[in-house]
Amino acid sequence: MAVFLDRDTRVVCQGMTGWAGTHHVARMMEYGTQVVGGVTPGKGGRSHLNLPIYDRVAQARAQTGANASIVFVPPANAAAAMLEAIEAEMPLVVAVTERVPTLDMVRVKDALKGSRTTLVGANSQGILVPGIGKLGVMATGSERPGGIGIVSRSASLTSEVVAQITAVGLGQSTTVGVGGDPIHGIGMRDCLDLLLKDADTEGVVLIGEIGGTEEEEVADYIAGLKPSKPIVALIVGREAPPERRMGHAxxxxxxxxxxxxxxxxxxxxxxxxxxxxxxxxxxxxxxxxAGRG
Known part of the structure:
Protein backbone atom coordinates (compact mmCIF):
# COMPACT_ATOMS: atom_id res chain seq x y z
CA MET A 1 0.00 0.00 0.00
CA ALA A 2 1.50 3.31 -1.06
CA VAL A 3 1.70 6.21 1.40
CA PHE A 4 -0.07 9.45 0.35
CA LEU A 5 -0.32 8.64 -3.38
CA ASP A 6 -2.01 5.72 -5.18
CA ARG A 7 -3.84 4.96 -8.42
CA ASP A 8 -7.02 6.55 -7.07
CA THR A 9 -5.37 9.93 -6.42
CA ARG A 10 -6.96 12.65 -8.55
CA VAL A 11 -4.86 15.81 -8.72
CA VAL A 12 -5.53 19.46 -9.50
CA CYS A 13 -2.71 21.94 -9.92
CA GLN A 14 -2.92 25.42 -8.43
CA GLY A 15 -0.98 27.67 -10.77
CA MET A 16 -0.96 25.21 -13.66
CA THR A 17 -1.01 27.84 -16.40
CA GLY A 18 2.37 29.30 -15.40
CA TRP A 19 5.64 27.98 -16.83
CA ALA A 20 6.58 25.82 -13.84
CA GLY A 21 3.10 24.37 -13.48
CA THR A 22 2.85 23.63 -17.19
CA HIS A 23 6.25 21.95 -17.36
CA HIS A 24 6.01 19.80 -14.26
CA VAL A 25 2.36 18.84 -14.59
CA ALA A 26 3.10 17.57 -18.10
CA ARG A 27 5.91 15.42 -16.65
CA MET A 28 3.60 14.16 -13.91
CA MET A 29 1.00 13.16 -16.48
CA GLU A 30 3.62 11.38 -18.57
CA TYR A 31 4.60 9.40 -15.49
CA GLY A 32 1.02 8.26 -14.99
CA THR A 33 -0.28 10.63 -12.33
CA GLN A 34 -4.01 11.24 -12.72
CA VAL A 35 -4.19 15.02 -13.14
CA VAL A 36 -7.79 16.14 -13.63
CA GLY A 37 -7.63 19.94 -13.81
CA GLY A 38 -6.00 23.19 -12.83
CA VAL A 39 -6.82 26.27 -10.78
CA THR A 40 -5.88 29.79 -11.87
CA PRO A 41 -8.08 32.69 -10.67
CA GLY A 42 -9.51 34.61 -13.60
CA LYS A 43 -8.89 31.83 -16.12
CA GLY A 44 -11.79 29.59 -15.20
CA GLY A 45 -13.55 28.00 -18.16
CA ARG A 46 -10.41 27.72 -20.26
CA SER A 47 -8.43 24.62 -21.11
CA HIS A 48 -4.72 23.97 -20.54
CA LEU A 49 -2.81 20.76 -21.28
CA ASN A 50 -6.19 19.49 -22.46
CA LEU A 51 -7.53 19.85 -18.92
CA PRO A 52 -10.20 22.21 -17.56
CA ILE A 53 -9.15 25.31 -15.61
CA TYR A 54 -11.18 26.57 -12.66
CA ASP A 55 -11.16 29.82 -10.71
CA ARG A 56 -11.38 28.22 -7.27
CA VAL A 57 -10.16 25.02 -5.62
CA ALA A 58 -13.59 24.21 -4.19
CA GLN A 59 -15.09 24.44 -7.66
CA ALA A 60 -12.37 22.23 -9.14
CA ARG A 61 -12.81 19.65 -6.42
CA ALA A 62 -16.58 19.56 -6.85
CA GLN A 63 -16.36 19.21 -10.64
CA THR A 64 -13.48 16.70 -10.87
CA GLY A 65 -13.59 14.70 -7.64
CA ALA A 66 -9.98 15.73 -6.94
CA ASN A 67 -8.51 14.54 -3.66
CA ALA A 68 -5.07 16.14 -3.98
CA SER A 69 -3.60 19.46 -5.04
CA ILE A 70 -0.12 20.58 -5.99
CA VAL A 71 0.83 24.24 -5.59
CA PHE A 72 2.97 26.01 -8.21
CA VAL A 73 2.22 29.55 -7.04
CA PRO A 74 4.93 32.22 -6.50
CA PRO A 75 6.00 32.85 -2.88
CA ALA A 76 3.96 36.02 -2.36
CA ASN A 77 0.67 34.22 -3.06
CA ALA A 78 1.57 30.61 -2.22
CA ALA A 79 0.17 30.72 1.32
CA ALA A 80 -3.15 32.05 0.02
CA ALA A 81 -3.27 29.09 -2.37
CA MET A 82 -2.59 26.64 0.46
CA LEU A 83 -5.22 28.28 2.66
CA GLU A 84 -7.77 28.05 -0.15
CA ALA A 85 -7.06 24.32 -0.52
CA ILE A 86 -7.41 23.81 3.24
CA GLU A 87 -10.74 25.68 3.22
CA ALA A 88 -11.89 23.42 0.37
CA GLU A 89 -11.02 20.42 2.60
CA MET A 90 -8.58 19.02 0.05
CA PRO A 91 -7.21 15.85 1.70
CA LEU A 92 -3.64 16.23 0.40
CA VAL A 93 -1.77 19.38 -0.65
CA VAL A 94 1.81 19.38 -1.91
CA ALA A 95 3.44 22.82 -2.00
CA VAL A 96 6.53 23.04 -4.21
CA THR A 97 7.05 26.80 -3.80
CA GLU A 98 10.27 27.70 -1.99
CA ARG A 99 10.80 30.49 0.56
CA VAL A 100 7.21 31.32 1.29
CA PRO A 101 7.30 34.22 3.81
CA THR A 102 7.61 32.85 7.33
CA LEU A 103 4.64 34.74 8.76
CA ASP A 104 2.50 33.48 5.88
CA MET A 105 3.44 29.89 6.76
CA VAL A 106 2.59 30.54 10.41
CA ARG A 107 -0.95 31.33 9.27
CA VAL A 108 -1.02 28.19 7.14
CA LYS A 109 0.15 26.04 10.07
CA ASP A 110 -2.57 27.52 12.23
CA ALA A 111 -5.21 26.77 9.59
CA LEU A 112 -4.06 23.14 9.41
CA LYS A 113 -4.99 22.55 13.06
CA GLY A 114 -8.18 20.53 13.14
CA SER A 115 -8.48 20.57 9.35
CA ARG A 116 -8.94 17.60 7.01
CA THR A 117 -5.83 18.49 5.01
CA THR A 118 -2.35 17.00 5.09
CA LEU A 119 0.17 19.51 3.78
CA VAL A 120 3.51 18.41 2.34
CA GLY A 121 5.86 21.39 2.03
CA ALA A 122 6.29 24.19 1.24
CA ASN A 123 9.64 23.85 -0.53
CA SER A 124 8.95 20.16 -1.14
CA GLN A 125 10.17 18.20 -4.12
CA GLY A 126 7.00 16.17 -3.68
CA ILE A 127 5.97 12.54 -3.40
CA LEU A 128 7.07 9.67 -5.62
CA VAL A 129 5.63 6.17 -5.67
CA PRO A 130 7.52 4.25 -8.39
CA GLY A 131 5.27 2.80 -11.03
CA ILE A 132 2.20 4.53 -9.57
CA GLY A 133 2.70 8.28 -9.85
CA LYS A 134 4.59 11.36 -8.82
CA LEU A 135 3.27 14.53 -7.31
CA GLY A 136 6.14 16.98 -7.54
CA VAL A 137 9.27 18.01 -9.38
CA MET A 138 11.69 15.16 -8.70
CA ALA A 139 13.72 13.55 -11.47
CA THR A 140 12.66 10.07 -12.52
CA GLY A 141 14.41 7.26 -14.35
CA SER A 142 16.47 5.65 -11.60
CA GLU A 143 13.57 4.78 -9.29
CA ARG A 144 12.14 1.25 -9.06
CA PRO A 145 9.27 -0.26 -7.04
CA GLY A 146 10.60 -1.79 -3.85
CA GLY A 147 10.53 -1.82 -0.08
CA ILE A 148 12.49 1.23 1.08
CA GLY A 149 10.68 4.36 2.19
CA ILE A 150 12.52 7.67 2.06
CA VAL A 151 11.81 10.82 4.09
CA SER A 152 13.97 13.76 3.11
CA ARG A 153 14.68 17.44 3.69
CA SER A 154 16.95 17.58 0.62
CA ALA A 155 15.76 17.32 -2.99
CA SER A 156 19.07 16.70 -4.73
CA LEU A 157 20.25 14.13 -2.19
CA THR A 158 16.94 12.32 -2.53
CA SER A 159 17.64 11.69 -6.21
CA GLU A 160 21.10 10.37 -5.32
CA VAL A 161 19.76 8.06 -2.63
CA VAL A 162 16.96 6.77 -4.87
CA ALA A 163 19.57 5.81 -7.47
CA GLN A 164 21.71 4.07 -4.84
CA ILE A 165 18.80 2.09 -3.43
CA THR A 166 17.88 0.94 -6.91
CA ALA A 167 21.51 0.03 -7.64
CA VAL A 168 21.69 -2.32 -4.63
CA GLY A 169 18.52 -4.08 -5.78
CA LEU A 170 16.00 -2.81 -3.23
CA GLY A 171 13.81 -0.14 -4.86
CA GLN A 172 11.49 2.32 -3.13
CA SER A 173 7.98 2.15 -1.69
CA THR A 174 7.29 5.87 -1.16
CA THR A 175 9.61 8.88 -1.24
CA VAL A 176 8.48 12.07 0.53
CA GLY A 177 10.18 15.46 0.59
CA VAL A 178 9.00 17.26 3.71
CA GLY A 179 10.49 20.58 2.58
CA GLY A 180 13.54 22.65 3.41
CA ASP A 181 11.87 25.82 4.68
CA PRO A 182 11.84 26.35 8.46
CA ILE A 183 8.02 26.13 8.72
CA HIS A 184 6.23 23.48 6.70
CA GLY A 185 3.44 20.94 6.89
CA ILE A 186 3.91 17.29 7.80
CA GLY A 187 7.30 16.59 9.36
CA MET A 188 9.80 13.77 9.34
CA ARG A 189 8.35 12.12 12.44
CA ASP A 190 4.81 11.76 11.09
CA CYS A 191 6.09 10.59 7.69
CA LEU A 192 8.23 7.96 9.40
CA ASP A 193 5.23 6.82 11.41
CA LEU A 194 3.23 6.28 8.21
CA LEU A 195 6.05 4.34 6.56
CA LEU A 196 6.60 2.10 9.59
CA LYS A 197 2.89 1.22 9.46
CA ASP A 198 3.00 0.56 5.70
CA ALA A 199 3.02 -3.17 4.89
CA ASP A 200 5.02 -2.63 1.69
CA THR A 201 7.83 -0.72 3.40
CA GLU A 202 10.61 -2.95 4.76
CA GLY A 203 13.06 -0.24 5.81
CA VAL A 204 13.35 3.53 5.91
CA VAL A 205 16.01 6.08 4.97
CA LEU A 206 15.97 9.50 6.60
CA ILE A 207 17.83 12.35 4.90
CA GLY A 208 18.35 15.21 7.32
CA GLU A 209 20.40 18.36 7.46
CA ILE A 210 21.43 21.10 9.83
CA GLY A 211 18.84 23.45 11.31
CA GLY A 212 15.64 22.90 13.23
CA THR A 213 14.83 20.00 15.55
CA GLU A 214 13.06 17.51 13.28
CA GLU A 215 15.79 14.89 13.43
CA GLU A 216 15.91 15.07 17.24
CA GLU A 217 12.12 14.67 17.37
CA VAL A 218 12.39 11.63 15.11
CA ALA A 219 15.08 10.21 17.39
CA ASP A 220 12.83 10.59 20.45
CA TYR A 221 9.99 8.87 18.61
CA ILE A 222 12.19 5.96 17.50
CA ALA A 223 13.67 5.54 20.97
CA GLY A 224 10.19 5.18 22.44
CA LEU A 225 8.79 2.96 19.70
CA LYS A 226 11.78 0.66 19.08
CA PRO A 227 10.57 -0.32 15.57
CA SER A 228 11.52 -3.66 14.03
CA LYS A 229 12.11 -2.16 10.58
CA PRO A 230 15.68 -0.94 10.04
CA ILE A 231 16.18 2.81 9.79
CA VAL A 232 19.22 4.46 8.20
CA ALA A 233 19.92 8.18 8.40
CA LEU A 234 22.14 10.56 6.46
CA ILE A 235 22.76 13.92 8.12
CA VAL A 236 24.46 16.50 5.93
CA GLY A 237 26.13 19.76 6.87
CA ARG A 238 28.73 18.41 9.27
CA GLU A 239 31.29 20.91 8.01
CA ALA A 240 28.88 23.83 7.66
CA PRO A 241 29.95 27.07 9.36
CA PRO A 242 27.67 28.11 12.24
CA GLU A 243 24.95 30.72 11.81
CA ARG A 244 25.18 30.73 8.05
CA ARG A 245 22.33 29.49 5.87
CA MET A 246 23.36 26.58 3.68
CA GLY A 247 21.02 26.37 0.68
CA HIS A 248 17.60 25.83 2.24
CA ALA A 249 16.11 28.56 4.37
CA ALA A 290 20.49 -8.36 5.36
CA GLY A 291 21.46 -8.23 9.04
CA ARG A 292 17.85 -8.28 10.14
CA GLY A 293 17.25 -11.33 7.95
Whole structure:
Protein backbone atom coordinates (compact mmCIF):
# COMPACT_ATOMS: atom_id res chain seq x y z
CA MET A 1 0.00 0.00 0.00
CA ALA A 2 1.50 3.31 -1.06
CA VAL A 3 1.70 6.21 1.40
CA PHE A 4 -0.07 9.45 0.35
CA LEU A 5 -0.32 8.64 -3.38
CA ASP A 6 -2.01 5.72 -5.18
CA ARG A 7 -3.84 4.96 -8.42
CA ASP A 8 -7.02 6.55 -7.07
CA THR A 9 -5.37 9.93 -6.42
CA ARG A 10 -6.96 12.65 -8.55
CA VAL A 11 -4.86 15.81 -8.72
CA VAL A 12 -5.53 19.46 -9.50
CA CYS A 13 -2.71 21.94 -9.92
CA GLN A 14 -2.92 25.42 -8.43
CA GLY A 15 -0.98 27.67 -10.77
CA MET A 16 -0.96 25.21 -13.66
CA THR A 17 -1.01 27.84 -16.40
CA GLY A 18 2.37 29.30 -15.40
CA TRP A 19 5.64 27.98 -16.83
CA ALA A 20 6.58 25.82 -13.84
CA GLY A 21 3.10 24.37 -13.48
CA THR A 22 2.85 23.63 -17.19
CA HIS A 23 6.25 21.95 -17.36
CA HIS A 24 6.01 19.80 -14.26
CA VAL A 25 2.36 18.84 -14.59
CA ALA A 26 3.10 17.57 -18.10
CA ARG A 27 5.91 15.42 -16.65
CA MET A 28 3.60 14.16 -13.91
CA MET A 29 1.00 13.16 -16.48
CA GLU A 30 3.62 11.38 -18.57
CA TYR A 31 4.60 9.40 -15.49
CA GLY A 32 1.02 8.26 -14.99
CA THR A 33 -0.28 10.63 -12.33
CA GLN A 34 -4.01 11.24 -12.72
CA VAL A 35 -4.19 15.02 -13.14
CA VAL A 36 -7.79 16.14 -13.63
CA GLY A 37 -7.63 19.94 -13.81
CA GLY A 38 -6.00 23.19 -12.83
CA VAL A 39 -6.82 26.27 -10.78
CA THR A 40 -5.88 29.79 -11.87
CA PRO A 41 -8.08 32.69 -10.67
CA GLY A 42 -9.51 34.61 -13.60
CA LYS A 43 -8.89 31.83 -16.12
CA GLY A 44 -11.79 29.59 -15.20
CA GLY A 45 -13.55 28.00 -18.16
CA ARG A 46 -10.41 27.72 -20.26
CA SER A 47 -8.43 24.62 -21.11
CA HIS A 48 -4.72 23.97 -20.54
CA LEU A 49 -2.81 20.76 -21.28
CA ASN A 50 -6.19 19.49 -22.46
CA LEU A 51 -7.53 19.85 -18.92
CA PRO A 52 -10.20 22.21 -17.56
CA ILE A 53 -9.15 25.31 -15.61
CA TYR A 54 -11.18 26.57 -12.66
CA ASP A 55 -11.16 29.82 -10.71
CA ARG A 56 -11.38 28.22 -7.27
CA VAL A 57 -10.16 25.02 -5.62
CA ALA A 58 -13.59 24.21 -4.19
CA GLN A 59 -15.09 24.44 -7.66
CA ALA A 60 -12.37 22.23 -9.14
CA ARG A 61 -12.81 19.65 -6.42
CA ALA A 62 -16.58 19.56 -6.85
CA GLN A 63 -16.36 19.21 -10.64
CA THR A 64 -13.48 16.70 -10.87
CA GLY A 65 -13.59 14.70 -7.64
CA ALA A 66 -9.98 15.73 -6.94
CA ASN A 67 -8.51 14.54 -3.66
CA ALA A 68 -5.07 16.14 -3.98
CA SER A 69 -3.60 19.46 -5.04
CA ILE A 70 -0.12 20.58 -5.99
CA VAL A 71 0.83 24.24 -5.59
CA PHE A 72 2.97 26.01 -8.21
CA VAL A 73 2.22 29.55 -7.04
CA PRO A 74 4.93 32.22 -6.50
CA PRO A 75 6.00 32.85 -2.88
CA ALA A 76 3.96 36.02 -2.36
CA ASN A 77 0.67 34.22 -3.06
CA ALA A 78 1.57 30.61 -2.22
CA ALA A 79 0.17 30.72 1.32
CA ALA A 80 -3.15 32.05 0.02
CA ALA A 81 -3.27 29.09 -2.37
CA MET A 82 -2.59 26.64 0.46
CA LEU A 83 -5.22 28.28 2.66
CA GLU A 84 -7.77 28.05 -0.15
CA ALA A 85 -7.06 24.32 -0.52
CA ILE A 86 -7.41 23.81 3.24
CA GLU A 87 -10.74 25.68 3.22
CA ALA A 88 -11.89 23.42 0.37
CA GLU A 89 -11.02 20.42 2.60
CA MET A 90 -8.58 19.02 0.05
CA PRO A 91 -7.21 15.85 1.70
CA LEU A 92 -3.64 16.23 0.40
CA VAL A 93 -1.77 19.38 -0.65
CA VAL A 94 1.81 19.38 -1.91
CA ALA A 95 3.44 22.82 -2.00
CA VAL A 96 6.53 23.04 -4.21
CA THR A 97 7.05 26.80 -3.80
CA GLU A 98 10.27 27.70 -1.99
CA ARG A 99 10.80 30.49 0.56
CA VAL A 100 7.21 31.32 1.29
CA PRO A 101 7.30 34.22 3.81
CA THR A 102 7.61 32.85 7.33
CA LEU A 103 4.64 34.74 8.76
CA ASP A 104 2.50 33.48 5.88
CA MET A 105 3.44 29.89 6.76
CA VAL A 106 2.59 30.54 10.41
CA ARG A 107 -0.95 31.33 9.27
CA VAL A 108 -1.02 28.19 7.14
CA LYS A 109 0.15 26.04 10.07
CA ASP A 110 -2.57 27.52 12.23
CA ALA A 111 -5.21 26.77 9.59
CA LEU A 112 -4.06 23.14 9.41
CA LYS A 113 -4.99 22.55 13.06
CA GLY A 114 -8.18 20.53 13.14
CA SER A 115 -8.48 20.57 9.35
CA ARG A 116 -8.94 17.60 7.01
CA THR A 117 -5.83 18.49 5.01
CA THR A 118 -2.35 17.00 5.09
CA LEU A 119 0.17 19.51 3.78
CA VAL A 120 3.51 18.41 2.34
CA GLY A 121 5.86 21.39 2.03
CA ALA A 122 6.29 24.19 1.24
CA ASN A 123 9.64 23.85 -0.53
CA SER A 124 8.95 20.16 -1.14
CA GLN A 125 10.17 18.20 -4.12
CA GLY A 126 7.00 16.17 -3.68
CA ILE A 127 5.97 12.54 -3.40
CA LEU A 128 7.07 9.67 -5.62
CA VAL A 129 5.63 6.17 -5.67
CA PRO A 130 7.52 4.25 -8.39
CA GLY A 131 5.27 2.80 -11.03
CA ILE A 132 2.20 4.53 -9.57
CA GLY A 133 2.70 8.28 -9.85
CA LYS A 134 4.59 11.36 -8.82
CA LEU A 135 3.27 14.53 -7.31
CA GLY A 136 6.14 16.98 -7.54
CA VAL A 137 9.27 18.01 -9.38
CA MET A 138 11.69 15.16 -8.70
CA ALA A 139 13.72 13.55 -11.47
CA THR A 140 12.66 10.07 -12.52
CA GLY A 141 14.41 7.26 -14.35
CA SER A 142 16.47 5.65 -11.60
CA GLU A 143 13.57 4.78 -9.29
CA ARG A 144 12.14 1.25 -9.06
CA PRO A 145 9.27 -0.26 -7.04
CA GLY A 146 10.60 -1.79 -3.85
CA GLY A 147 10.53 -1.82 -0.08
CA ILE A 148 12.49 1.23 1.08
CA GLY A 149 10.68 4.36 2.19
CA ILE A 150 12.52 7.67 2.06
CA VAL A 151 11.81 10.82 4.09
CA SER A 152 13.97 13.76 3.11
CA ARG A 153 14.68 17.44 3.69
CA SER A 154 16.95 17.58 0.62
CA ALA A 155 15.76 17.32 -2.99
CA SER A 156 19.07 16.70 -4.73
CA LEU A 157 20.25 14.13 -2.19
CA THR A 158 16.94 12.32 -2.53
CA SER A 159 17.64 11.69 -6.21
CA GLU A 160 21.10 10.37 -5.32
CA VAL A 161 19.76 8.06 -2.63
CA VAL A 162 16.96 6.77 -4.87
CA ALA A 163 19.57 5.81 -7.47
CA GLN A 164 21.71 4.07 -4.84
CA ILE A 165 18.80 2.09 -3.43
CA THR A 166 17.88 0.94 -6.91
CA ALA A 167 21.51 0.03 -7.64
CA VAL A 168 21.69 -2.32 -4.63
CA GLY A 169 18.52 -4.08 -5.78
CA LEU A 170 16.00 -2.81 -3.23
CA GLY A 171 13.81 -0.14 -4.86
CA GLN A 172 11.49 2.32 -3.13
CA SER A 173 7.98 2.15 -1.69
CA THR A 174 7.29 5.87 -1.16
CA THR A 175 9.61 8.88 -1.24
CA VAL A 176 8.48 12.07 0.53
CA GLY A 177 10.18 15.46 0.59
CA VAL A 178 9.00 17.26 3.71
CA GLY A 179 10.49 20.58 2.58
CA GLY A 180 13.54 22.65 3.41
CA ASP A 181 11.87 25.82 4.68
CA PRO A 182 11.84 26.35 8.46
CA ILE A 183 8.02 26.13 8.72
CA HIS A 184 6.23 23.48 6.70
CA GLY A 185 3.44 20.94 6.89
CA ILE A 186 3.91 17.29 7.80
CA GLY A 187 7.30 16.59 9.36
CA MET A 188 9.80 13.77 9.34
CA ARG A 189 8.35 12.12 12.44
CA ASP A 190 4.81 11.76 11.09
CA CYS A 191 6.09 10.59 7.69
CA LEU A 192 8.23 7.96 9.40
CA ASP A 193 5.23 6.82 11.41
CA LEU A 194 3.23 6.28 8.21
CA LEU A 195 6.05 4.34 6.56
CA LEU A 196 6.60 2.10 9.59
CA LYS A 197 2.89 1.22 9.46
CA ASP A 198 3.00 0.56 5.70
CA ALA A 199 3.02 -3.17 4.89
CA ASP A 200 5.02 -2.63 1.69
CA THR A 201 7.83 -0.72 3.40
CA GLU A 202 10.61 -2.95 4.76
CA GLY A 203 13.06 -0.24 5.81
CA VAL A 204 13.35 3.53 5.91
CA VAL A 205 16.01 6.08 4.97
CA LEU A 206 15.97 9.50 6.60
CA ILE A 207 17.83 12.35 4.90
CA GLY A 208 18.35 15.21 7.32
CA GLU A 209 20.40 18.36 7.46
CA ILE A 210 21.43 21.10 9.83
CA GLY A 211 18.84 23.45 11.31
CA GLY A 212 15.64 22.90 13.23
CA THR A 213 14.83 20.00 15.55
CA GLU A 214 13.06 17.51 13.28
CA GLU A 215 15.79 14.89 13.43
CA GLU A 216 15.91 15.07 17.24
CA GLU A 217 12.12 14.67 17.37
CA VAL A 218 12.39 11.63 15.11
CA ALA A 219 15.08 10.21 17.39
CA ASP A 220 12.83 10.59 20.45
CA TYR A 221 9.99 8.87 18.61
CA ILE A 222 12.19 5.96 17.50
CA ALA A 223 13.67 5.54 20.97
CA GLY A 224 10.19 5.18 22.44
CA LEU A 225 8.79 2.96 19.70
CA LYS A 226 11.78 0.66 19.08
CA PRO A 227 10.57 -0.32 15.57
CA SER A 228 11.52 -3.66 14.03
CA LYS A 229 12.11 -2.16 10.58
CA PRO A 230 15.68 -0.94 10.04
CA ILE A 231 16.18 2.81 9.79
CA VAL A 232 19.22 4.46 8.20
CA ALA A 233 19.92 8.18 8.40
CA LEU A 234 22.14 10.56 6.46
CA ILE A 235 22.76 13.92 8.12
CA VAL A 236 24.46 16.50 5.93
CA GLY A 237 26.13 19.76 6.87
CA ARG A 238 28.73 18.41 9.27
CA GLU A 239 31.29 20.91 8.01
CA ALA A 240 28.88 23.83 7.66
CA PRO A 241 29.95 27.07 9.36
CA PRO A 242 27.67 28.11 12.24
CA GLU A 243 24.95 30.72 11.81
CA ARG A 244 25.18 30.73 8.05
CA ARG A 245 22.33 29.49 5.87
CA MET A 246 23.36 26.58 3.68
CA GLY A 247 21.02 26.37 0.68
CA HIS A 248 17.60 25.83 2.24
CA ALA A 249 16.11 28.56 4.37
CA UNK A 250 15.80 26.04 7.21
CA UNK A 251 19.41 24.80 6.96
CA UNK A 252 20.80 27.13 9.58
CA UNK A 253 22.35 26.56 13.01
CA UNK A 254 21.74 29.21 15.64
CA UNK A 255 23.23 29.47 19.11
CA UNK A 256 24.76 26.02 18.88
CA UNK A 257 21.39 24.39 18.16
CA UNK A 258 20.49 22.34 15.11
CA UNK A 259 24.04 21.25 14.28
CA UNK A 260 24.79 17.97 12.51
CA UNK A 261 26.76 16.43 15.38
CA UNK A 262 23.84 16.77 17.78
CA UNK A 263 21.44 15.23 15.31
CA UNK A 264 23.76 12.28 14.62
CA UNK A 265 24.24 11.70 18.36
CA UNK A 266 20.49 11.69 19.03
CA UNK A 267 19.71 9.30 16.17
CA UNK A 268 22.53 6.91 17.07
CA UNK A 269 21.33 6.81 20.67
CA UNK A 270 17.87 5.83 19.38
CA UNK A 271 19.34 2.88 17.44
CA UNK A 272 19.38 4.43 13.97
CA UNK A 273 22.21 3.41 11.65
CA UNK A 274 24.10 6.46 10.39
CA UNK A 275 25.36 6.29 6.82
CA UNK A 276 29.06 7.25 7.02
CA UNK A 277 28.90 9.15 3.71
CA UNK A 278 26.37 10.29 1.15
CA UNK A 279 27.60 7.70 -1.35
CA UNK A 280 27.06 4.79 1.09
CA UNK A 281 23.38 5.19 1.94
CA UNK A 282 22.19 2.44 -0.40
CA UNK A 283 24.78 -0.03 0.83
CA UNK A 284 24.05 0.82 4.46
CA UNK A 285 20.33 0.08 4.17
CA UNK A 286 21.10 -3.09 2.18
CA UNK A 287 23.34 -4.34 4.94
CA UNK A 288 20.77 -3.37 7.58
CA UNK A 289 18.10 -5.45 5.86
CA ALA A 290 20.49 -8.36 5.36
CA GLY A 291 21.46 -8.23 9.04
CA ARG A 292 17.85 -8.28 10.14
CA GLY A 293 17.25 -11.33 7.95
Missing amino acids: GALTLGGRGDAAGKVKALEAAGVLIAPSAHLVGETIRQAL
